[in-house]
Amino acid sequence: MGIKRSLLLISIFSIVAISACARPPSDITDTPESPDSTPESPDSTPEAPDDDYSPNAPDEAADGYAPPPEAPTPSATFTILPGGSYPELDQICGATDYPIECVRFISPYLNDSIKIDPLNVLKVGIHVATNMTIEALNLAIKIREDPEISPNAQSCLRVCSENYDLIPDGNELALRAIEERNWSDLRNQLSGDLTSVNTCIDVYHEGNLASPMRDMDSDLLALYRVLLHIAVDMVKF
Numbered sequence: 529m530g531i532k533r534s535l536l537l538i539s540i541f542s543i544v545a546i547s548a549c550a551r552p553p554s555d556i557t558d559t560p561e562s563p564d565s566t567p568e569s570p571d572s573t574p575e576a577p578d579d580d581y582s583p584n585a586p587d588e589a590a591d592g593y594a595p596p597p598e599a600p601t602p603s604a605t606f607t608i609l610p611g612g613s614y615p616e617l618d619q620i621c622g623a624t625d626y627p628i629e630c631v632r633f634i635s636p637y638l639n640d641s642i643k644i645d646p647l648n649v650l651k652v653g654i655h656v657a658t659n660m661t662i663e664a665l666n667l668a669i670k671i672r673e674d675p676e677i678s679p680n681a682q683s684c685l686r687v688c689s690e691n692y693d694l695i696p697d698g699n700e701l702a703l704r705a706i707e708e709r710n711w712s713d714l715r716n717q718l719s720g721d722l723t724s725v726n727t728c729i730d731v732y733h734e735g736n737l738a739s740p741m742r743d744m745d746s747d748l749l750a751l752y753r754v755l756l757h758i759a760v761d762m763v764k765f
């Protein structure tokens with residue numbers, strides 16, 4: 529019931545948003561996604577090798593992002609702090625589809641004074657998701673200001689900014705739903721956030737453009753799938 533409704537919302541959302549930046553494949557050629565449009569690209573992310581874990585599982589694999597062979601475009605990555613080691617977190621994350629991302633994103637914000645159970649991991653994870661989204665939003669806004677970028681890239685970035693912009697409020701409502709022990713609202717808010725991330729991915733896919741935020745988006749997607757998994761399967765109010 530609730531899940532079906534969310535899925536329906538997801539599809540409607542995507543269709544509406546995609547039309548905002550899709551374009552005929554014929555004008556792909558005149559759109560250099562200038563490599564320097566991502567100033568803080570591959571800098572100091574120590575965990576980069578983790579990437580062979582491939583967070584974007586089978587469904588949204590790399591095909592949509594395939595950059596033109598002669599001009600590979602860089603993708604920005606999140607700055608993620610090193611985290612501690614917590615057996616309880618390993619166990620919770622191990623039950624999700626993205627155990628490595630789960631530990632990597634959440635462990636930096638745990639400490640010995642936090643009881644590590646699914647509910648607290650979920651709460652911390654939602655805060656992490658807000659911070660990561662703000663980082664992605666700031667980057668999208670910054671790239672948009674680059675006068676060199678094409679109108680199509682600009683309209684994709686606009687769709688992404690608008691969608692990232694919805695996420696912090698969605699996360700606040702998710703945290704409120706936790707306080708109110710409103711499980712269905714919690715699930716709906718998190719699904720809505722996941723949809724926002726997917727919408728940003730989809731516009732680039734449809735527009736045949738390589739997204740400068742594609743690595744960030746796949747990290748956010750992994751995090752939201754982890755959060756939804758914890759919320760749906762592990763949290764009992």
Ligand SMILES: *[C@@H]1O[C@H](CO)[C@@H](O)[C@H](O)[C@H]1NC(C)=O
Pocket residue numbers: 637638639640641642
């Ligand atoms: C532990 O983490 C929580 C949440 O991240 C924070 O509020 C708290 O100050 C931290 N405590 C210590 C002792 O670092």
Ligand SMILES: *[C@@H]1O[C@H](CO)[C@@H](O)[C@H](O)[C@H]1NC(C)=O
Pocket residue numbers: 637652655656659
């Ligand atoms: C989120 O960002 C704020 C401000 O930069 C920081 O103080 C806080 O520790 C961060 N929290 C998490 C969980 O990432």
Ligand SMILES: *[C@@H]1O[C@H](CO)[C@@H](O)[C@H](O)[C@H]1NC(C)=O
Pocket residue numbers: 710712713
């Ligand atoms: C949960 O929240 C929704 C939306 O805010 C509300 O309509 C619903 O009545 C709430 N359910 C419960 C059990 O509080």
